[in-house]
Amino acid sequence: MEMKSVTRSLRVLEAVARHQPVTVGELTKLFGLPKSTLQRTLVTLNEAGWLRANRKDTTRWEIGARVLAVRPAALQGSSLFAAAREPMIRLRDAVNETIHLSVPDALHGMVVVDRVDCDHAVRTFHSIGDTSPLHATAAGNAVLAHLGKSEIDEVAAGTLEGYGEETITDPGQLRGELHRVRERGYAVNHNQYLQGVCAIAAPVLDSEGTPLAAVAVSLPDSRFEPGRLPELGRLVAETAAEITARHLA
Amino acid sequence: MEMKSVTRSLRVLEAVARHQPVTVGELTKLFGLPKSTLQRTLVTLNEAGWLRANRKDTTRWEIGARVLAVRPAALQGSSLFAAAREPMIRLRDAVNETIHLSVPDALHGMVVVDRVDCDHAVRTFHSIGDTSPLHATAAGNAVLAHLGKSEIDEVAAGTLEGYGEETITDPGQLRGELHRVRERGYAVNHNQYLQGVCAIAAPVLDSEGTPLAAVAVSLPDSRFEPGRLPELGRLVAETAAEITARHLA
DNA sequence: GCATAGCGTGTCACACTGTGGCACGTGACT
DNA sequence: AGTCACGTGCCACAGTGTGACACGCTATGC
Numbered sequence: 001m002e003m004k005s006v007t008r009s010l011r012v013l014e015a016v017a018r019h020q021p022v023t024v025g026e027l028t029k030l031f032g033l034p035k036s037t038l039q040r041t042l043v044t045l046n047e048a049g050w051l052r053a054n055r056k057d058t059t060r061w062e063i064g065a066r067v068l069a070v071r072p073a074a075l076q077g078s079s080l081f082a083a084a085r086e087p088m089i090r091l092r093d094a095v096n097e098t099i100h101l102s103v104p105d106a107l108h109g110m111v112v113v114d115r116v117d118c119d120h121a122v123r124t125f126h127s128i129g130d131t132s133p134l135h136a137t138a139a140g141n142a143v144l145a146h147l148g149k150s151e152i153d154e155v156a157a158g159t160l161e162g163y164g165e166e167t168i169t170d171p172g173q174l175r176g177e178l179h180r181v182r183e184r185g186y187a188v189n190h191n192q193y194l195q196g197v198c199a200i201a202a203p204v205l206d207s208e209g210t211p212l213a214a215v216a217v218s219l220p221d222s223r224f225e226p227g228r229l230p231e232l233g234r235l236v237a238e239t240a241a242e243i244t245a246r247h248l249a
Numbered sequence: 250m251e252m253k254s255v256t257r258s259l260r261v262l263e264a265v266a267r268h269q270p271v272t273v274g275e276l277t278k279l280f281g282l283p284k285s286t287l288q289r290t291l292v293t294l295n296e297a298g299w300l301r302a303n304r305k306d307t308t309r310w311e312i313g314a315r316v317l318a319v320r321p322a323a324l325q326g327s328s329l330f331a332a333a334r335e336p337m338i339r340l341r342d343a344v345n346e347t348i349h350l351s352v353p354d355a356l357h358g359m360v361v362v363d364r365v366d367c368d369h370a371v372r373t374f375h376s377i378g379d380t381s382p383l384h385a386t387a388a389g390n391a392v393l394a395h396l397g398k399s400e401i402d403e404v405a406a407g408t409l410e411g412y413g414e415e416t417i418t419d420p421g422q423l424r425g426e427l428h429r430v431r432e433r434g435y436a437v438n439h440n441q442y443l444q445g446v447c448a449i450a451a452p453v454l455d456s457e458g459t460p461l462a463a464v465a466v467s468l469p470d471s472r473f474e475p476g477r478l479p480e481l482g483r484l485v486a487e488t489a490a491e492i493t494a495r496h497l498a
Numbered sequence: 499g500c501a502t503a504g505c506g507t508g509t510c511a512c513a514c515t516g517t518g519g520c521a522c523g524t525g526a527c528t
Numbered sequence: 529a530g531t532c533a534c535g536t537g538c539c540a541c542a543g544t545g546t547g548a549c550a551c552g553c554t555a556t557g558c
Contacts, residue, residue: 005545006290014319036508039506059506066360072316073269085334089334113314128317129320286516288537
């Protein structure tokens with residue numbers, strides 16, 4: 001079950017996305033593969049519409065718009081994405097902090113799918129497409145808390161990697177935290193994953209209670225005030241509830 | 250320059266995107282290929298992270314989150330996308346009609362990259378990722394009008410496919426229309442492409458005047474009032490200008 | 499002005515890859 | 529039990545993609 005050319009083509013696609021507009025030569029250095037091989041790959045991807053030549057320098061390649069037609073199941077019909085946008089902007093306006101929408105991917109991590117920025121000079125930054133661990137982030141915990149027991153066990157049984165002093169690495173402690181998340185309706189991350197980054201998150205559930213995504217307020221440690229937690233938590237949970245409602249409508 | 254397996258894999262990816270969550274059997278009917286071939290493709294795409302098994306029915310496949318890492322690159326570094334969002338929502342609030350953001354793809358068509366919905370019961374509908382011809386849509390004309398003469402020639406020299414009574418299929422007539430678009434700052438489509446669908450669009454330009462995208466107000470024929478055109482056109486053009494300004498900032 | 503080095507592009511024989519016919523296990527419906 | 533359709537697994541062979549090599553071009557250095 002190899003399909004070498006396919007896996008390589010997809011890796012090339014990802015490399016082009018990160019380095020666009022990029023030339024064949026630059027890619028040979030990145031991959032250590034023969035020029036002919038890479039060029040053949042680029043031409044093929046181009047013919048398929050997934051890549052295109054830069055309009056100004058036709059030897060440089062960039063991502064084609066075809067990619068946009070391929071959307072993750074979590075965003076199917078764009079309804080979740082569309083439903084989330086305006087509530088997210090309102091939440092940002094209310095708290096003036098960066099808001100993220102993330103979806104779980106194969107129980108291995110959360111992926112940022114949308115973002116609304118605040119206007120502080122100092123702010124947290126995560127690109128769309130970035131991934132983060134379930135057990136060490138607010139968005140991850142918000143989702144995890146509403147998964148079935150078997151799925152929680154699966155995650156807790158795996159290695160709970162530590163990223164710093166605050167990371168929860170003990171399965172029992174994680175279960176306790178998830179219980180608290182369920183009770184108060186929102187999850188909190190205080191320096192558990194990235195140093196200096198805090199977040200408050202709440203889950204977006206489908207009609208059966210399965211978590212589809214999480215909305216999170218993300219802010220620098222320097223602006224984190226424990227006293228405001230209940231208020232922020234309430235706002236985030238309300239936003240998540242509104243997204244859920246719009247999504248079902 | 251074939252790369253049969255790669256092209257096929259990408260086709261499969263697109264098919265999965267359209268039909269997710271989908272089974273092997275359904276795909277064999279779509280492609281007329283052996284089950285083994287398709288399954289091998291699915292497994293490979295899954296291992297690459299672009300596909301994943303549905304959580305409830307593990308024999309059904311859907312698009313994985315990996316594509317999100319590539320997606321922002323398709324939106325010109327994502328800054329355009331982010332810059333456009335809030336002006337688009339304001340425009341929607343002002344006119345209560347569906348707003349689209351589209352980018353040109355390889356001079357062959359426009360691709361919808363973002364959408365803000367109105368709240369009418371009757372509304373136009375285009376999914377993100379949908380494509381439409383340059384010569385027969387408002388967004389297409391808005392972009393085309395600001396391309397170089399050689400590029401306009403290229404399009405005009407090609408076949409200007411007709412989609413109905415109103416479609417401009419004559420190259421000379423198209424040039425005249427594009428001239429008018431440049432003069433008044435916005436393009437209008439009255440049933441030229443899809444029957445019953447009208448739109449008013451304006452281009453988003455980069456610092457050199459190259460069109461990067463177009464914003465469009467899209468509405469059903471039944472709500473189209475010629476008398477409101479100047480006002481709508483002005484609003485759309487202002488929105489496009491604001492997106493341009495934010496994008497450069 | 500000539501040499502060199504780097505680029506993108508093109509070619510081709512060979513090895514190895516992906517192919518697809520076939521067969522198995524399973525679960526649903528008759 | 530019997531039938532059917534499904535997802536999955538296997539393997540010989542044909543056809544595919546591979547990558548060393550070569551070409552033309554441009555920029556840079558001597």
